[in-house]
Amino acid sequence: MAESPMNKPVPNDEDTDKEENIRCLTLLDHFGFECLPHQLVTKYMKEGFSFNILCVGETGIGKSTLIDTLFNTNSKEHKSSHFHSTVGLKIQAHELQEANVHLKLTVVKTVGYGDQINKEGSYRPIVDYLDAQFEAYLQEELKIKRSKYHDSRIHVCLYFISPTGHSLKSLDLITMKKIDHKVNIVPLIAKADTISKTDLPMFKSKIMSELAKQGIQIYQFPVDDDVTAQTNSLMKAQLPFAVVGSVEEVKVGRRTVRGRQYPWGVLQVDNENHCDFVRLRDMLLCTNMEDLKEQTHTLHYEHYRSVRLKQMGFSEVGPNNQPISFQEIYEAKRQEFAEQCLREEEQLKHKFMQRVKEKEIAFKETERELQEQFELLKRIQQEETMKLEEERRKLDEEIIEFYKMKAASESLQAQLKRDKERRK
Ligand code: GTP
Ligand code: MG
Numbered sequence: 001m002a003e004s005p006m007n008k009p010v011p012n013d014e015d016t017d018k019e020e021n022i023r024c025l026t027l028l029d030h031f032g033f034e035c036l037p038h039q040l041v042t043k044y045m046k047e048g049f050s051f052n053i054l055c056v057g058e059t060g061i062g063k064s065t066l067i068d069t070l071f072n073t074n075s076k077e078h079k080s081s082h083f084h085s086t087v088g089l090k091i092q093a094h095e096l097q098e099a100n101v102h103l104k105l106t107v108v109k110t111v112g113y114g115d116q117i118n119k120e121g122s123y124r125p126i127v128d129y130l131d132a133q134f135e136a137y138l139q140e141e142l143k144i145k146r147s148k149y150h151d152s153r154i155h156v157c158l159y160f161i162s163p164t165g166h167s168l169k170s171l172d173l174i175t176m177k178k179i180d181h182k183v184n185i186v187p188l189i190a191k192a193d194t195i196s197k198t199d200l201p202m203f204k205s206k207i208m209s210e211l212a213k214q215g216i217q218i219y220q221f222p223v224d225d226d227v228t229a230q231t232n233s234l235m236k237a238q239l240p241f242a243v244v245g246s247v248e249e250v251k252v253g254r255r256t257v258r259g260r261q262y263p264w265g266v267l268q269v270d271n272e273n274h275c276d277f278v279r280l281r282d283m284l285l286c287t288n289m290e291d292l293k294e295q296t297h298t299l300h301y302e303h304y305r306s307v308r309l310k311q312m313g314f315s316e317v318g319p320n321n322q323p324i325s326f327q328e329i330y331e332a333k334r335q336e337f338a339e340q341c342l343r344e345e346e347q348l349k350h351k352f353m354q355r356v357k358e359k360e361i362a363f364k365e366t367e368r369e370l371q372e373q374f375e376l377l378k379r380i381q382q383e384e385t386m387k388l389e390e391e392r393r394k395l396d397e398e399i400i401e402f403y404k405m406k407a408a409s410e411s412l413q414a415q416l417k418r419d420k421e422r423r424k
Contacts, residue, residue, distance in 0.1 A: 045100060045101065049103050049104070049289075050103070050105075051103060052151075052156075053158060054126070054156070055067065057158075057159065058160070059079075059112060060080070061162065061191065062190045062191050063110075065245035065246065066188075066277075067109075069246060080111050081112075082112075084115055086112065087110055087111070087112050088112055089110060089126070092109075093105070093107075122171060130183055134182075134301055134304040155184065155293050155296045156183070159172070161240060163189055163195050165203050166203075177215075182303075182304070184219035184296065185218045186218065187207065187218055188241050188242075189204070189207070189242040189243065190243065191244065192243055192275050193260060208240070218239070219295070222288065222291045228288070241280040241283075243275055244260060244274070246258055246267075248260070257270065257271070314326070
């Protein structure tokens with residue numbers, strides 16, 4: 001029987017040594033782990049897939065039509081007004097099924113993008129939305145008890161460029177620069193039927209060179225897998241995809257095709273010689289959907305996560321530049337937090353005592369002032385009493401004097417009366 005790696009322990013040296021010590025064994029029997037891919041297929045088929053698309057583009061540029069063309073739906077959406085004071089987002093969820101595969105599709109579209117006179121903050125709602133989905137995912141990861149969670153992180157941003165034939169607008173450059181490290185950007189030339197065959201290659205190369213000049217990172221098609229490498233290299237050469245959308249059915253000879261009818265002929269959206277719609281659809285849904293999701297998780301979310309964890313105070317190395325584990329950081333943070341609480345409690349206590357002392361001094365001062373006022377009033381009242389007493393004494397004396405005078409006058413009158421009678 002083949003020797004299992006478990007029987008021969010791998011020496012615990014450096015990683016490179018470990019790899020050198022891993023032996024390739026020939027299995028002499030059937031073990032069954034060749035069925036692992038089938039198990040995964042069954043699992044994912046049961047769970048279903050989800051895909052989240054963000055469409056950024058000016059009002060009326062053809063976002064809804066292209067999404068309808070991609071998924072063969074007919075949403076018959078109302079046209080947005082051009083008078084929104086700020087940029088908004090419209091979120092729509094769809095359940096799609098192809099053969100036995102279920103796809104939960106979420107499409108987020110900009111509303112009123114490029115309609116404001118001052119376009120300075122037009123990218124803000126888009127950036128906020130992308131961050132909010134990352135934050136929700138991070139919070140879910142940090143939960144102790146996790147529930148069934150629908151991942152709403154955006155896997156691809158279809159950026160609709162106006163078919164001016166000239167160059168990118170400053171709004172395009174600013175927005176793409178702000179979101180290029182948060183989402184996989186796939187640039188599209190919208191309504192490409194309005195650009196002539198000779199102008200299109202020049203317009204495409206102008207856009208690509210402008211993006212490179214501004215250092216804007218767009219989605220890089222994976223080329224490491226032999227099967228997709230060839231397709232993706234061809235796709236890359238076609239960027240930005242010049243797309244035309246239409247769900248209308250048009251007769252071409254005896255065939256009915258999806259296209260746009262013009263006085264001089266029909267543009268077939270599913271014809272690769274007419275536009276890049278099929279290339280976009282294949283790139284998005286057939287070849288790279290899984291890679292777009294993986295890039296979202298391993299590149300963009302990872303970047304957001306590391307920035308957020310650093311903001312929260314986590315890092316990979318300790319104060320002495322030594323690697324430090326999450327547990328150690330957590331313990332250190334907890335300790336630091338407890339010490340900070342203690343310090344703040346002490347400060348609060350100190351402040352409280354200070355306030356009590358200040359109040360005590362203020363109360364004493366008020367008490368002293370009241371006492372002085374009371375003493376003053378008492379003195380005034382005593383003086384008033386003494387004055388009154390004096391006046392009363394004087395009045396008593398005056399009354400006595402009055403009675404004396406009255407008695408004297410009465411006796412004088414009586415004397416006069418007697419003298420008068422005697423004279424009679
Ligand atoms: P809002 O949601 O209102 O911002 O617009 P939108 O970006 O979703 O554009 P929508 O798909 O509603 O298309 C606006 C108009 O452009 C419609 O009249 C479409 O028929 C037309 N249209 C859409 N795609 C194309 C295209 O590829 N070429 C041309 N020529 N017209 C198109
Ligand atoms: Mg629309």
